[in-house]
Amino acid sequence: MTNQQGYPAGIERADAASRIVLVCEHASNAFPAPWGPLGLDEGAQAAHIAWDPGALGLARGLAARLDAALVHAPVSRLIHDLNRAPDSPGAMPPRSETLDVPGNTAISAQDRAARVAAVYAPFHAALAGLVAQRIALGLRPVIVTVHSFTPVWHGRPRAVEFGVIHDDTRPGDARLAREVLAAAWAMTDLRAELNAPYSAADGVTHLLRLHAVPYGLPHAMLEIRNDLIASPTAEEAMAARLAPVLARALATMEGGA
Amino acid sequence: MTNQQGYPAGIERADAASRIVLVCEHASNAFPAPWGPLGLDEGAQAAHIAWDPGALGLARGLAARLDAALVHAPVSRLIHDLNRAPDSPGAMPPRSETLDVPGNTAISAQDRAARVAAVYAPFHAALAGLVAQRIALGLRPVIVTVHSFTPVWHGRPRAVEFGVIHDDTRPGDARLAREVLAAAWAMTDLRAELNAPYSAADGVTHLLRLHAVPYGLPHAMLEIRNDLIASPTAEEAMAARLAPVLARALATMEGGA
Numbered sequence: 136m137t138n139q140q141g142y143p144a145g146i147e148r149a150d151a152a153s154r155i156v157l158v159c160e161h162a163s164n165a166f167p168a169p170w171g172p173l174g175l176d177e178g179a180q181a182a183h184i185a186w187d188p189g190a191l192g193l194a195r196g197l198a199a200r201l202d203a204a205l206v207h208a209p210v211s212r213l214i215h216d217l218n219r220a221p222d223s224p225g226a227m228p229p230r231s232e233t234l235d236v237p238g239n240t241a242i243s244a245q246d247r248a249a250r251v252a253a254v255y256a257p258f259h260a261a262l263a264g265l266v267a268q269r270i271a272l273g274l275r276p277v278i279v280t281v282h283s284f285t286p287v288w289h290g291r292p293r294a295v296e297f298g299v300i301h302d303d304t305r306p307g308d309a310r311l312a313r314e315v316l317a318a319a320w321a322m323t324d325l326r327a328e329l330n331a332p333y334s335a336a337d338g339v340t341h342l343l344r345l346h347a348v349p350y351g352l353p354h355a356m357l358e359i360r361n362d363l364i365a366s367p368t369a370e371e372a373m374a375a376r377l378a379p380v381l382a383r384a385l386a387t388m389e390g391g392a
Numbered sequence: 393m394t395n396q397q398g399y400p401a402g403i404e405r406a407d408a409a410s411r412i413v414l415v416c417e418h419a420s421n422a423f424p425a426p427w428g429p430l431g432l433d434e435g436a437q438a439a440h441i442a443w444d445p446g447a448l449g450l451a452r453g454l455a456a457r458l459d460a461a462l463v464h465a466p467v468s469r470l471i472h473d474l475n476r477a478p479d480s481p482g483a484m485p486p487r488s489e490t491l492d493v494p495g496n497t498a499i500s501a502q503d504r505a506a507r508v509a510a511v512y513a514p515f516h517a518a519l520a521g522l523v524a525q526r527i528a529l530g531l532r533p534v535i536v537t538v539h540s541f542t543p544v545w546h547g548r549p550r551a552v553e554f555g556v557i558h559d560d561t562r563p564g565d566a567r568l569a570r571e572v573l574a575a576a577w578a579m580t581d582l583r584a585e586l587n588a589p590y591s592a593a594d595g596v597t598h599l600l601r602l603h604a605v606p607y608g609l610p611h612a613m614l615e616i617r618n619d620l621i622a623s624p625t626a627e628e629a630m631a632a633r634l635a636p637v638l639a640r641a642l643a644t645m646e647g648g649a
Contacts, residue, residue, distance in 0.1 A: 220527060220606075220607055221524050221527045221528035222527045222528065222530065222532070244528065244529045244530055245529075247528040247529070248525050248528040248529050250528070251524045251525055251527075251528040252521070252525065255524055256517075256520065256521040256524050256525070259520060259524075260513075260517035260520065260521065263513065263516060263517065263520065264509070264513040264517065267478050267508045267512055267513050267516075268505050268508055268509065268513070270477060270478045270479045270508075271478035271479065271501065271504040271505040271507070271508040272501045272502075272504070272505050273479065273501055275479070304561060304562065304605075305561065341606070344605075344606040345602075345606045348561075348601075348605075348606070349477075349598070349601040349602045349605070349606070350477055
């Protein structure tokens with residue numbers, strides 16, 4: 136069950152000039168060996184339970200416009216969710232929203248550990264190394280994670296279009312998220328909300344706690360409703376709307392205004 | 393100036409049975425290529441500014457008695473202090489206590505980044521991987537770092553013999569440290585103090601913030617006055633005194649007493 140080489144994180148524009156480091160934990164719906172599709176049919180493999188549709192395209196559009204580094208997941212979140220601790224119920228969920236995930240119903244401790252070794256550990260080592268490199272170079276990162284959420288969840292429609300989430304470990308953790316929200320309200324007509332459709336209290340800031348909080352780095356988690364980024368054209372259009380929002384938020388925060 | 397391979401962390405007893413994972417960030421006074429001894433004479437290379445004398449021997453004695461994993465530094469803290477962020481003044485200090493460190497007075501950003509790539513990043517990746525593996529296996533680590541401190545600092549003698557330090561990021565971070573202190577007072581005649589000779593406010597809990605706090609793991613940083621562990625015999629004797637202290641602290645904490 137082990138994969139000797141593992142699946143390394145995707146890294147693009149590692150030497151980009153911006154302080155912003157974009158991260159896309161749910162970029163991929165790949166189900167490679169040795170796991171395969173975990174018993175899911177093709178529809179389920181393409182659905183939001185397997186990945187965040189549109190998030191990688193949006194993140195790439197932002198990276199190009201902001202000249203920012205981008206680190207993204209190489210496999211489906213159902214193999215190991217990179218934004219959950221290895222013992223979290225959501226790391227390798229046996230059920231996601233309304234669907235069973237047969238390949239995750241009876242995972243031995245050794246198989247869990249093998250997924251950690253092949254997916255979780257190399258991803259976080261790569262991101263940690265990039266963050267430490269940039270800190271050493273005097274270019275303290277601003278960590279921005281890029282996600283998408285489903286418009287209807289457990290039968291209920293979600294009105295929010297753009298959620299901006301921050302961790303809650305330390306005072307000051309909300310700083311960048313509040314600036315992003317303010318810029319979104321000023322510069323776009325998106326229905327934007329703070330800590331929606333969920334928040335740090337729901338356990339969605341694991342990656343920020345590993346990589347941003349220990350160094351006191353500004354951070355935000357962006358959540359875009361996935362019907363707004365449902366095609367490459369829509370991803371590009373959203374990147375064009377949100378890149379100036381991020382740029383303004385960062386400039387305002389750095390200016391101390 | 394780069395070292396392609398880097399200097400991997402020392403890892404001993406990776407599969408040990410105890411939840412305790414011992415870490416010795418200042419285990420070594422090795423000054424390997426490409427840095428060499430940074431202009432220090434042999435006396436300075438052997439002094440506490442270069443490493444924590446006695447800490448590795450003590451940690452090994454504890455690891456053997458507790459059946460615990462041990463992760464330790466491969467090079468001197470003056471090349472890169474593994475318990476400081478790469479942009480911290482103490483990471484590659486140009487001056488330590490009363491002594492200049494010539495090789496650290498004018499480090500370029502590229503040389504800082506090379507030290508991070510060769511020393512800091514691989515050490516923390518190895519420790520993070522071990523922690524994640526154990527979490528996946530259901531053996532949530534208890535992180536205990538092992539340090540020593542000099543009896544006289546800037547001319548002032550220190551009366552404390554055994555300091556137990558905890559991070560201050562989250563409520564509950566003090567839990568294990570308080571149990572260790574209580575056990576030390578009950579079981580030894582060491583002069584033991586909480587958060588002495590320094591505390592999280594002095595920036596000494598960087599490693600705990602990277603590896604323990606994000607997962608909510610119990611943790612403590614042990615500081616032993618180095619005149620008490622100044623020979624292999626003394627290291628062994630101290631390990632024999634402190635191993636039961638750690639065992640009792642862990643048992644009490646797990647029992648919820």
